[in-house]
Amino acid sequence: MTWFLLLLCSTFLVCRAAVCPCERPELCHQIREERDFEVFVFDVGGMTWKSYNWSMITTIATFGKYDAELLCHAHSYGARVVLKGDVPLSYIVDQDNRTAWITEKVELAKSQFMDGINIDIEQQVEEGSPEYQALTDLVRESTEAFHREIPGSQVSFDVAWSPKCIDKRCYDYVAIASSCDLLFVMSYDEQSQIMDACIAKANAPLSQTLNGYEQYLNLKIEPKQLVMGLPWYGYDYPCLNLSKEGICSIAKVPFRGAPCSDAAGKQKPYKWIMQQVNISLSGRLWDDTQKAPYFNYKDSNGQIHQVWYDDPQSICPKANYVKSKGLRGIGMWNGNILDYSGEPVAKQQTAAMWNVLLGC
Template sequence: MFNFSNMPCFLWLLSSLFLLCGASDKCPCERPEFCLQIQTERDFEVFVFDVGGKAWKSYNWSIVTTVAAFGKYDPELMCHAHSVGARLVLKGDVHLADIVDQNNRTAWIKEKVDLAKHQFMDGINLDVEQAVEAGSPEYAALTDLVQEISEAFHSQIPGSQVSFDVAWSPNCIDKRCYDYVNIGKYSDLLFVMSYDEQSQIWGDCIAMANAPLEQTLNGYDQFLKMKIDNTKVIMGIPWYGYDYPCLNLSQEGICSIEKVPFRGAPCSDAAGTQKPYSWIMKQVNSSLTGRLWDTKQMAPYFNYMDTEGKIHQVWYDDPESLCPKANAVMATGLRGIGMWNGNLLDYNNNPVAQQQTAKMWNVLLGC
């Protein structure tokens, strides 16, 4: 006999499935309920950027809450994420000069909302990263964009999530002088990219840590002093490092690097090459020095010689350097943690690689 006390839930499910089946887009999932957008909020977010392929099948889905799809749309990924209660969100990037015009901005927002609906996705991650002068038309347009796209997604896809990527500090890093206070107000999450922290080197042109601990944590202090809601802030960490060819390696182990200017700074990490954690774990074993540790920057590094006899210095993050960062997330009550990007670990069946990969996932929850 039907229990009428469950009528509201039954009607909600019935109406949702009716709308789903009646939609022009056919659900690609084995079970149609997996095409329903996720509406449940998580107290703690583990936010993963995915750049395509099938590495996602090896992610630690017991802790993943949101995946930002920066590769080709994969309906299988969407179905799996929804099956475990995790969100899959779009990538959003637009040339800011184009959306100063209200009509262009409205059209772009509609395009993204329609795409999210078409692909049964749960929101959007705004990854702009363009230089903006405070008080410029682009400055105002960017803030308006965040407000308007949040309103559009929330009204048309109930429970959807709008996140915005910011540099490691609000101090106009890379000339990104955004209206951080209002962007933080209008978005659901601020993903702080606590990496590429040598994108502008103002002092000596030398190889340094990708995300030095003290500098990284100081960035969060700056955001929180602006009264940005800490329960909206995600700490972003790197699952990659930088390989710097040394112009000279001093007796003290300091690696001088080529001067590659970036947005006003005379030097930058563009003198190096980004390398995935999977490559780093193999390279360190055949390096000249083995793993070394910098007590000031609280980061590991090593030196190696290439096939042409040139010395390189590699700086990266591993569980030891990530541990105090993950603990700071808990201590300061941030909303969660995430990484660029989930594909950069070694997911093969080698026992050593499996252990290394498991440690990188596990450290996200603190240590």
């Protein structure tokens, strides 16, 4: 009798966990349709997702708490919702640990009616190390498990803006690309390692950004495996000195072997940037070398700051490159940080940021 009660209890818990949270049961079916063009959105929580441009979105990577309402809404538009996958690489060097982690993620996705996983591991790895091989194995085995257990599911992997060991992330990019459905290329934080003058620069300069894609393509990674990730945020740098030419010297904050980095500044959402530029000292300025906007302002303590960011003008040629090269799609970090207040000017600015994703 005891074993029967345990079995009954176990069955009840499984069934309870798998109860569809959507008003329409068909919205709990995993999305299997493959889109020709991906618009890949990271969501970090809250309710701003209700104001996204859902006519464009194909995949939502949930980096906040699980939100059943978001899942149902996304599925009603045919958009996938995928888990975040992160784990210390030292842990998954062991095959049993790796298999257990993958099994846990697959079961979690199934119980929440989700459509795959976005593996976001930004840890430094030395080429040829045990972690180097374990990471490649993790991506391959995760893809095999998800595709087997959730037919039509999507497995993506986040990579730096260039495959050239950025931030000491020396991964086997070719093997990883061939092992999953797509690579989300984080074309931002491109000043994480400043090897020359310690000055404020664009978060994602155009030539540097596009050169990163040429490097991936030169590795014979298929264009249809690459999604361009854009920053919907900028960096606010306190200037140690602002020269007559407008160059902002920044504090030396080392990072993974570089003497300076963008850690000297603070990340600021586009919503804040659009408000701050209106009360800045300089107003919006444009750097024609980096093809990026910036502005200077003075804080309440009299400190001069320089803010670099992306807007429709700087995103436009990047989005056009995606189309011209036949890349898999485009996306951003992250969807939550525009101004969704509905105020007329903010509404126009927010719509422009969404619309430019498809080119100009």
